Amino acid sequence: MRSPGEQLSRRCGAHITIEEQATNVRHSGPDLVVRHGHTPFILLAGMMITALITSIGCHREPNLGQLSPDLAAILQASGPEEALAKAKDEVEKNPSAITYERLAQAYALTNQSEEATQALQSALDLDPDYPRAVLGMAVVRLRQGRFSEAQSMAEQLLDEMQRGPAEAQIVVVRALLGLDKTQEAVEFADTALKQHPRNAALHYVIGDARMGLNQIADAIESYRKAVQYDVDEPKYRQAMILALLMGQKTDEAVQEARIAQEKVPDSAPLQFLVGTIYSAAGDTQAAVAAYEEALLLEPDMGPAANNLAQTLADLGEQLNRAEELATKALRQDPHNHAYADTLGWVWVRLGRYGKAVELLQKVQDQWPESPSVKYHLGYALAKSGELQQGKKLLSEAVEAKDRPDVAQSAQEALEEFN
Numbered sequence: 224m225r226s227p228g229e230q231l232s233r234r235c236g237a238h239i240t241i242e243e244q245a246t247n248v249r250h251s252g253p254d255l256v257v258r259h260g261h262t263p264f265i266l267l268a269g270m271m272i273t274a275l276i277t278s279i280g281c282h283r284e285p286n287l288g289q290l291s292p293d294l295a296a297i298l299q300a301s302g303p304e305e306a307l308a309k310a311k312d313e314v315e316k317n318p319s320a321i322t323y324e325r326l327a328q329a330y331a332l333t334n335q336s337e338e339a340t341q342a343l344q345s346a347l348d349l350d351p352d353y354p355r356a357v358l359g360m361a362v363v364r365l366r367q368g369r370f371s372e373a374q375s376m377a378e379q380l381l382d383e384m385q386r387g388p389a390e391a392q393i394v395v396v397r398a399l400l401g402l403d404k405t406q407e408a409v410e411f412a413d414t415a416l417k418q419h420p421r422n423a424a425l426h427y428v429i430g431d432a433r434m435g436l437n438q439i440a441d442a443i444e445s446y447r448k449a450v451q452y453d454v455d456e457p458k459y460r461q462a463m464i465l466a467l468l469m470g471q472k473t474d475e476a477v478q479e480a481r482i483a484q485e486k487v488p489d490s491a492p493l494q495f496l497v498g499t500i501y502s503a504a505g506d507t508q509a510a511v512a513a514y515e516e517a518l519l520l521e522p523d524m525g526p527a528a529n530n531l532a533q534t535l536a537d538l539g540e541q542l543n544r545a546e547e548l549a550t551k552a553l554r555q556d557p558h559n560h561a562y563a564d565t566l567g568w569v570w571v572r573l574g575r576y577g578k579a580v581e582l583l584q585k586v587q588d589q590w591p592e593s594p595s596v597k598y599h600l601g602y603a604l605a606k607s608g609e610l611q612q613g614k615k616l617l618s619e620a621v622e623a624k625d626r627p628d629v630a631q632s633a634q635e636a637l638e639e640f641n
Contacts, residue, residue, distance in 0.1 A: 287358045287380075287390045291325055294332075303332040320350035327359055354380055354388070361394045365401070374398035385411065389419045396428045405435040423453035430462055439470040457483070457490035464496060468503065477504050484513070491521035498530060510534055525562065528552040533565045536572045545569045560590040568599045576607035594623030598633045605640050614640055 290298075297306045310329035313322045323346035330339035340363050346356035361376035377394035381387035385395075392415035399408035412429035419425055430445030446463035453459060460483045467476035480497040487493050498513035514531035517524055532548035535541045549566035556562055563586045570579035583600040590596055598620040605613030617640075620633035 287355050287388050290328060294325065294328060298332060303329070307333050318345075318349070320346040320353040320356055323349065324353060324356045324359065327356075352379070358388070358390055358394070361391070365394055365397055368401065370398040370401035374402075385414050386418050389415065389422045389425055392419075393424055393428050396425075396432060400432060400435060405432055408432040409436065421452050423449045423451075423456065423459060426452065427459050427462060430466065434466065434469075439466055442466045443470060443472075454486065457487040457493040460487065461493055461496050464500060468500065473504055476500055477506075488516075489520060491517045491524055491527070494520060495524060495527045495530070498527065502530065502534060507534055507538060511538075523555065525552040525555045525559070529559075529562050529565050532569060536565070536569045539572055542569060542573050546573065560586050560593070560596075564590070564593070564596050564599060567603070571599060571603045571606065576603050579603040580607055580609075594620045594626045594629040594633075597623075598629050598636070601633070602636050605636070610640060 294306045294310065297309055307326075307329040310322070310326040314326050323342050327339045327342035327346065330336075330342055340360075343356050343359045343363065346353055347360060350356070357376055357379055361373045364370075364376060365373035374395050377391040377398065380391035381395070385392070392411070396408045396412045396415070399405070399411060409429060409432045412425060412432055416422070416425050416429065426445045426449040430442045430449065433439075433442035433445060443463060443466045446459060446466055449456075449459040450463055460479070464476050464479050464483065467473075467479060477500060480500045483493055484497055494513050494517035498510045498517060501507070501510035501513055511531065511534055514527050514534065517527040518531065521527070528548040529552045532545040532552070535545040535548075546566070546569050549562065549569050553559065553562040553566055563582060567579045567583040567586060570576075570582070580600065580603045583596060583603055587593070587596050587600055597616045601613045601616030601620060603613070604610075604616065607613075614637060617633045617637050621630050621637065623630045623633075
């Protein structure tokens, strides 16, 4: 039996791939979510992020990333709307930088990003140096792609030796990465870690920076430390597993994926990642189980629906359900070529060659170099009677050196039609 490493790249379709997920790691945003008990709370406007801003440490700087304790208590007891009502009442009674910043927190809890930004601006109008408002607006600028402004604002919270709250240091590193100053970002993060050596989020961001420099081994170690200092945060585990795969440590990535499933069973993105890992390692049944779990946790997760539909189609199993999944994913994102390719392939497997050819030809017009589409369309054409045109596309798919899985399947199809 081949090891998972030897079984790498045995999938044949337009999955959302490991490489695409690794790209997302390099460009992920600042970690500005804090925890109260076991519930993650959004701190600032528009920050739907999944990582802890500070781990337990001994530094003296204020924890700027912490949701105000009383708002957290109201949130847990009565929900975000009650927290927002209290914050609005405070502003009405006593408009100040503090109360407006608390209002921004409350707006963020109710996913009202524009209102949260306006509240932060009101806080800064009253006190341009109020640290929590400065940090909040720095993060807003970061999310808007205004990296220089974000860096400048965050640096206001640091001294001449770049020391200060870890949250501000993280924003600076993210801004430098956004400005393509990757080496400078690594050096800055190294300096920050001397002050906050046990800060999980800092280790995570330096891992992202090292990924940007293609220093995969160093990135893996940085992600490992992030996991060590915050074992419950799925985002850190996801990054470590992706880095292991990018470093061709597939067996180790599979092992970590199994651990992740046990440690963080309620994370849909992590279950999706685990599914892609099992798929890459050739363990399709484990991949199916992971995708199913991701969809149980997040029923509208398009990438999980797509990959599950693709895997079922490759296996020739539950094809009616695969059609439902692929159709739903494509309905959510009508311009996604991978989703359309998957639905076309499901129709091929169902024997609906005419519908498949019509859809897959449209996909190829938009995505002409995709080996997966060439294989699927070529197979559909050959099955529908257009043998020569189908074999031509299959022959082109055989030459896909970057997709050996597709090349092998296309070769087997050619042998079938010959």
